[in-house]
Amino acid sequence: MAHSHTHPHSVDSPGADSHPGHSHGADSRGTPSHLAEMLDLDAEVLHEYHREVITWVGSLVTDRPRIVDLGAGTGTGTTALARQLPAAEITAVDLDESMLDHLRERAAALGLADRVRAVRVDLDQPWPELGPADVVWASAAMHHMADPADAVRQAFATLRPGGLFAITELDSFPHFFADPAGAALEDRCHAVLDALRAEAGLHMHEDWGARLTAAGFAIEAARQFRIELRPPLPAAATRYAQLSMERMRHGLEGRISADDTAALGRLVADLDGGRGDLTIRTTRMVWLARRPA
Template sequence: MSEAQGFGTVDGMAHSHLAEMLDLDADVLHQYHHDLITWISSLTPDRPLIIDVGAGTGTGALALARRLPDAQVVAVDVSEPMLEHLQHKAHELGVADRIRTVQADLDQTWPALGPADLAWASASLHHMADPDHTLAQVFAALRPGGVFTVIELDSFPCFLPDEAGAALEERCHAVLAEKRAEAGMHIGADWGLLLAKAGFTVEAERRFDIALQAPLPAAAGRYAQVSFQRMRDGLEGRIDAGDLAALDAISAEILDRDDLTVRATRTVWLARRPRTQ
């Protein structure tokens, strides 16, 4: 999944909220996404074949298809609802003829997808049961000289500027980090080392420190609200009643606040399959 924020693949109403959050992330963090897509697009040859590994709602697949009008994109995800959402957006944006969706469990043996010129994995690799297996599959799907872009989260978005609110967010994020570690997620893994181990040549590592101040994009309030609602759901039974009540109160009034900020970090690794292989 792409930009899934570590909450996992879900169905029904929870899927709807997750899909909305992923779309809001692309909207609110527009400048970050624009800068990233511009950089990566400059590295692709003419008429590239691109694989979006864990595509989610298609932030990467759609942006790359729009930026590169001669590209063909294969969007792969385990979630059929996510892929249906992606297809609907592709039709709305007029790029559906250049995006093919493939439903597949990326922890298993992959279907034939390449040879690709670019593979893109945004906030999806940390979900994989065996990252070494996944990286080997990406390596095999790329043509020699092909580029693999890995985007991972160093931190999840924070929104509250006041001291008490920031302390609450810090406590909640710490508990969620423990929960993800218990679940076997690989947030914080040394992806540069793992990429090199898989045979890639790591050509760049770039950190994006995102710090948006007022005036924020119009969707920022809803982005914060959905993020807090999902945070609250993940913390049920893991923090005290006072903090849960505080999260509920924040979610209820956050759309009316004019003091929000958006703070997050993302790290991007640019790796290449050697041309001699």
């Protein structure tokens, strides 16, 4: 998907299926493959959360739903929905053609290519005909929309009467260090990044409940998921933390003190050798809303 403007990748930490309003391009280490890896690791490391949400959504839809996945990214949500709902037909939309290629390859490898269609779409422009859909799925995608109210209205128009809109968003970005010094440094860094996201036009603190109601949706549920994974954690969690902290360091270059810059560099270096005290703490919000029948 695409915005008419560009949000720097370095200010947007992991957790998103994609960045719907712009091309993914290179991530903080200069290669698109690292962003794809980050998105895949989020699904792998936080698999219990993702499975619970997808099972929940799957229990609320028809047996043969038509689903539109907004900001599908590497396709972790698309393929999980396809496996949870074996008769579903899914249209996955994103702006970044490299991500869509990754998604197509994933779907083919899983034997899902006949039920998954990947389409390049700029969601900050009038949407092409994507419906009528039974479900519109937006995982960490809505905060990238240039005009959130318009995006919600277009989702409403895409759904059939009685259709379900599922929005998941990051309530807090992942934190990894439990020791007092590391945790305090993370808090300071996240505060600066939060200000940079607001400056870049990301709608991180949008009242999606109010947006949904204003567009004519009936809200069925709003639920916060508190995620806390404690050591020992698998190797994938260390890699997830490593990529996250490298992106953080890149995004904060020249924006934090020299002492904090040096301390952040040491934390990233520590992850190269692995840390036995690594944790993952984050919160996600989910809104489920219906277009009235």
